[in-house]
Amino acid sequence: MSTVPPLLLALDLAGTFAFGLNGAFTAVRATRLDVVGVVGLGMITALGGGVVRDVLIGDVPPATFVDWPYFALAAAGGMLAFGFSRFLHRLEGPITVLDAIGLSTFAVIGASKALAYGLGIGPSLLLGVVTGVGGGTMRDILIGRIPSVLRSDLYAIPALVAAAITVAAVELDLYSLPAALTAVAACFTIRMLGVRLELNAPRPPWPPDPEDLD
Amino acid sequence: MSTVPPLLLALDLAGTFAFGLNGAFTAVRATRLDVVGVVGLGMITALGGGVVRDVLIGDVPPATFVDWPYFALAAAGGMLAFGFSRFLHRLEGPITVLDAIGLSTFAVIGASKALAYGLGIGPSLLLGVVTGVGGGTMRDILIGRIPSVLRSDLYAIPALVAAAITVAAVELDLYSLPAALTAVAACFTIRMLGVRLELNAPRPPWPPDPEDLD
């Protein structure tokens, strides 16, 4: 935790809380759950991507298990979603913004941590993306949905852009707070544009979309 | 294995066998499987929670891969379920009791092991629960069901109680065989009461249960 500048740390913590809240809220709307399911899925959404990254680079116990604020914020997000799920839809705008901040920060920190642990460019890009999208993917599997990151939306691609800017900056010896914030801003902008304009990642040329056949 | 007192070890081994048997039996009733599926899902149910805990605390290869009795009992449970699935429903009572013993022992041993590896209170509670419910959760994912631990029943909550008693005892320097057995007994009692009285974990206040709308 000590190596992350305070601003990035604040974004990371805000993102963790947002992922916990949004992850639990998404779960509670998708299927019938009890308190274990709602809080558990919020925590998995918030912590899952970073835990997978840390297991794969060999940093165990995972950072979020050692730094209690992450753990506490993830649990708090899940518990708030349990208690106030009825009112959360009114906050969909701010939650989407916070979620995009989380995605961006997670991708940047994930990619730079993978590089710091000696991984190459390809795996570091992958682990940046996994840090951002891994938790939500686990939640979707657990509630029986095909993860939306595999099907539609611009979600993994902005994370990949953030990871690529991060990796390029590290490789060029230019990685610093401004570079990290540039990567965060790029991911955040693409993600929010995607939400606003309802953009999707490209589909394979085959099989054709069912709608196109009509 | 050497640090666990013989009585707790016996409960742990009985629980591993029961999880293998019950996990495979649940799978075979839920969907059409072959021998690989039945035995594989029995072993995953029996060993999965402890394996995830060991990977997350950094004790690899996982303890159940090193101590062959665990591995053998998990496989034996799966194979018995394969051969005798027709008759297992007559043993539902004893299997439920054995399964509750497994849940209780796994939660206590999981939480105390996490503490012994230097994890904090929150993560140790979580890993106690994960040790107890992780294997069954993986089985449910693999057979395409939303894990019941996220939806209903009192299953994770008694495990959390056992983990909490364990963590409190360790923190107060009172952890010993009587403390561990108290935690096991508390979890076992709550779990069996839950089964008998058909208790469920609390649901979120929103969305309303479909039945309540009628």
Add this chain to the structure above:
Amino acid sequence: MSTVPPLLLALDLAGTFAFGLNGAFTAVRATRLDVVGVVGLGMITALGGGVVRDVLIGDVPPATFVDWPYFALAAAGGMLAFGFSRFLHRLEGPITVLDAIGLSTFAVIGASKALAYGLGIGPSLLLGVVTGVGGGTMRDILIGRIPSVLRSDLYAIPALVAAAITVAAVELDLYSLPAALTAVAACFTIRMLGVRLELNAPRPPWPPDPEDLD
């Protein structure tokens, strides 16, 4: 990578590419995905089994994250499946053969690596099978299918045969390239016979197949 003889290495790399191509192709035919889903699921199919094995034996970062050719071939297979999914069904024969080569080589290398990291016979057999079938299992979970390896086909059983020959050879101090190729050939033969003759792994005696009730 240095300890694997060149012929086995070539088979392993060919298998990685085939798993990436075939995994992505299977995914694209089963459900609607975007580029992230197709390439991601191809890479998960190709690398997933070995990554799980390496995490469980404590060799992190996983070998395929360190040796870039594996990573690159897995990604290339996924990308080819994205671009040419329309034409891949014409290549089903050669892809099935390549996939069987991958399954066989993965099982042999997986079991021998587990033994080399000090695991016992049972866990080494299991990790040989997991190396072969783990990636496809993860893909099936992610696209919402009950993994076919749990239900039908001869897929895990030939991998188990290859792992068993490997483990026997190592235990008898006879492990060498000819022994490895014998294990690969045995698995490959059983797998291809299974495909040709549409053999399935044995089903449990109960519950009866729905068809048998008519």
